[in-house]
Amino acid sequence: MSESYVIIGDGIAGSSAAETIREEKPDADIAVITDEGEALYNRILIKEFAKGKLPEAPISIHEPEWYDERDIDLELNTFVTDIDPDAHEVHTHASGIYTYDKLLVATGGTPTQLPVDNSDADGIHHFWTFQDARRIAEHAEASDTGTVIGAGLLGIDLAAICAAQDVEAKYIMRGNRWWRYGLSLDGAEIIHDALEEKGVEPVLESGVNGFKTDDDGNVVATIDADDNEYESDFVGIAIGLNFNTEYLQGSGVETDNGVVVDQYMQTNVDDIYAAGDITRFYDVILDEYAQNGSWGSAKQQGVIAAKNMVADDEEEEFRWVSSYSITHFDFPFLSFGFPTMGDDECEEKYSETEWRRLSFKDGKLIGGVLIGDIAPQGKYKDLIRNEVECADQKEILLEKDFDPDKLAPQQEQ
Ligand SMILES: Cc1cc2nc3c(=O)[nH]c(=O)nc-3n(C[C@H](O)[C@H](O)[C@H](O)COP(=O)(O)OP(=O)(O)OC[C@H]3O[C@@H](n4cnc5c(N)ncnc54)[C@H](O)[C@@H]3O)c2cc1C
Numbered sequence: 001m002s003e004s005y006v007i008i009g010d011g012i013a014g015s016s017a018a019e020t021i022r023e024e025k026p027d028a029d030i031a032v033i034t035d036e037g038e039a040l041y042n043r044i045l046i047k048e049f050a051k052g053k054l055p056e057a058p059i060s061i062h063e064p065e066w067y068d069e070r071d072i073d074l075e076l077n078t079f080v081t082d083i084d085p086d087a088h089e090v091h092t093h094a095s096g097i098y099t100y101d102k103l104l105v106a107t108g109g110t111p112t113q114l115p116v117d118n119s120d121a122d123g124i125h126h127f128w129t130f131q132d133a134r135r136i137a138e139h140a141e142a143s144d145t146g147t148v149i150g151a152g153l154l155g156i157d158l159a160a161i162c163a164a165q166d167v168e169a170k171y172i173m174r175g176n177r178w179w180r181y182g183l184s185l186d187g188a189e190i191i192h193d194a195l196e197e198k199g200v201e202p203v204l205e206s207g208v209n210g211f212k213t214d215d216d217g218n219v220v221a222t223i224d225a226d227d228n229e230y231e232s233d234f235v236g237i238a239i240g241l242n243f244n245t246e247y248l249q250g251s252g253v254e255t256d257n258g259v260v261v262d263q264y265m266q267t268n269v270d271d272i273y274a275a276g277d278i279t280r281f282y283d284v285i286l287d288e289y290a291q292n293g294s295w296g297s298a299k300q301q302g303v304i305a306a307k308n309m310v311a312d313d314e315e316e317e318f319r320w321v322s323s324y325s326i327t328h329f330d331f332p333f334l335s336f337g338f339p340t341m342g343d344d345e346c347e348e349k350y351s352e353t354e355w356r357r358l359s360f361k362d363g364k365l366i367g368g369v370l371i372g373d374i375a376p377q378g379k380y381k382d383l384i385r386n387e388v389e390c391a392d393q394k395e396i397l398l399e400k401d402f403d404p405d406k407l408a409p410q411q412e413q
Contacts, residue, residue, distance in 0.1 A: 002027045005309060006090050006098045008080050008247075009106035010034035011043065012295055013276025013302035015062065017104050020306035022070045028310075030072045031098055033090065035079040036129060039064055044295050046133035047157040051164035052141065059130065080107075080247045085269050102309040105248070105259055105267070105274040106302060109241030109293075114149065117210035123219040124211065124235040127158060139234055140165035146234035147171075147222040148200070149208050151178045153293075153324060153335075156191070158236030160328035163198035170230045171195060172203045172222070181340040182369050184347055187355045190371050194329040194353075203230075211235065241293070243278050256280050258291055263317040265305035273309055275301035283338075284319050285387060286366060290338060297322040321381045325374070334374040337367025337384050346394040356398060360391040376402045 005021050007014045010032050018032050040062040048054040067074040079093040083103065090098040111126035113119055123143075125136050140146070140161055148158045151173035162169035171178075177188030178195075192202045207225035211232075214220050222232045243258045254260040254268045258280040265273045265281065276298035283290040292298075297320055304318045326333040331353040342359035349355045354372030358365055358380070365383045370376065379402060383390060388410060390397060396406045 002029055003101045004029040004099060005031070005102050005104070006100035007032045007104040007106060008034075008090065009104075009108060009276070009278075010036065010040050010074065011106060011108050011276060011298065012040065013108070013278075013298040013305075014104065014106035015040040016299045016302035017106065017275060017306040017309075018067075018072050019070070020303045021310055022072060024307065024310045030070075031075060032067065032072055033075045033078045033080055033092065033098065035077065036131075037077050038130060039067065039074060039076070041130050043128075043130075046130050047127075047161060049130075050127075050133040050136045050140065050157075050161045052137060053164065082247050082249070083251050083253075083272075085251050085253070085272060088271065101271065103272045104302075104305055104309065105253070105272065105278065106276045106298075106305075107244035107247075108277040108298075109243045111154075111238065112240045112242050114208060114237050114239060116208055118213050118219065119211060119237070121211055121213045121219040122217050123233060124237060125158075126237055127154060128241075136161060136236070137165075140167055143167045143234035145169070145231045146236070147208075147230050147232040148236045148238075149222075150236075150238035150240075151175065151180065152238060152240075153179065153326070154238035155236075156195075156326060156328065158238055159195060159200045160198070161236070162234065163195075163200050163328075166199075167234050169200045169234075170203050170222075170232075171200050172206050172208055172224055172230075174205070174207050176204050178202065182335060182357075184357065186349045187347065187357060187369065187371060190331075190353055190355055191329075191333075194331070198328075241277065245278070256289075260289070263319075264308045264315045265301055265318060266308060273305040275305040281318060284317055285321070285384060286338065286341070286361065290341070292322050294322045294324045296320075319385075321384045323377065323381070331372045332370075332374045334370045334377055335367070336370075336377055336381055337365070339367035339369050342366050344391050346398060348398040350400055358394070358397055363389045363391040365390055365397070373400075379404050 041060045045059045146167040146169040148171045159171045178191045209223045212221040222230045259274040263282045307316045323336040342361040344360040347357035358368040
């Protein structure tokens with residue numbers, strides 16, 4: 001009998017796993033189950049669609065025929081309710097039971113709701129799916145005023161959508177700057193200025209107490225932490241993700257704000273693997289458990305999980321330096337590795353739109369943020385990959401035209 005592989009989630013992690021399994025096992029049964037109504041699309045690009053800058057077509061990655069051609073059973077609109085590891089079964093709300101020899105959990109997360117009055121009013125948006133993007137595009141286009149809540153990498157997409165759709169928006173942040181875990185005030189000010197130039201006003205050291213609605217239940221105003229009222233017929237919220245692990249309750253699969261996996265993407269339960277945003281994975285470069293919400297990392301985890309799911313003996317570990325870029329402004333922005341972790345850091349501002357920050361752990365570079373000039377990213381990523389001890393050479397590392405050859409040779413361990 002051929003082996004059967006079931007993958008829950010058709011995001012980039014699940015889909016790249018399905019593709020890899022098919023390449024490695026031409027005769028295996030493969031099923032991909034997703035609660036979304038469409039096959040894999042480029043989640044990174046849905047913001048460009050919501051801005052009104054890109055039509056639908058280029059965002060789709062796989063048409064249903066892609067699965068047919070590879071003899072992969074794609075189940076759309078199918079919600080997984082629970083799994084039974086003893087029986088090797090996946091239970092769904094409507095299309096019955098799937099049995100597996102190996103299972104991949106790749107269900108990512110769902111945006112967190114803001115726990116304040118009227119946060120479910122019409123006109124308040126969270127942003128994760130293509131369907132969300134369609135609603136956001138339509139509503140932003142028809143809106144004059146708006147607020148954005150959530151000072152992170154997704155919140156800024158919503159702010160950029162307001163700017164592109166000519167919505168006069170306030171960007172409400174709790175701290176004194178955008179992405180306070182990744183940027184100092186110096187770095188964040190470059191972003192604040194760029195937002196203002198686009199007509200989005202940062203409101204700092206604030207928060208949201210609630211929303212006002214009209215008689216039809218549409219949002220009309222946002223009330224901030226100081227009881228200021230901002231007219232807003234459009235609201236975008238991005239305050240984090242809740243990982244989609246409910247269906248694993250009672251299965252014995254270890255979770256810890258995500259599914260815990262080792263460097264081979266294997267959970268603590270036999271024959272069950274996980275990949276993508278949902279994992280809390282053992283990072284072999286950091287030497288500790290970590291999480292990562294980026295496209296490239298999710299794709300590579302899907303590939304590694306698949307290789308280990310089909311492997312008889314030799315296992316391949318996940319060893320990856322991720323990056324996440326923002327292209328909303330006249331200057332580029334790139335975060336790489338783990339810029340918010342570590343025990344040491346350094347930074348430099350080179351001009352009004354150029355800034356760099358590097359983070360270290362145990363004397364080694366582990367991540368950073370580049371604003372304005374992202375050309376040195378490859379050199380920094382190489383240092384991370386090669387686990388080079390360099391925290392004592394910050395001046396050289398921060399030179400504008402950083403040259404790795406100037407670093408002192410590594411001592412033999
Ligand atoms: C607007 C936006 C912009 C982004 N921009 C960038 C960027 O510029 N760069 C970057 O690197 N990353 C970016 N990201 C993050 C990146 O898209 C994610 O890290 C990546 O898509 C995660 O892939 P995944 O396969 O792990 O999860 P997902 O893509 O979330 O896929 C999980 C799938 O599982 C499904 N699912 C969940 N529960 C169930 C269930 N019980 N039954 C069946 N199906 C279920 C979900 O509906 C979903 O389709 C962005 C994300 C968003 C939303």
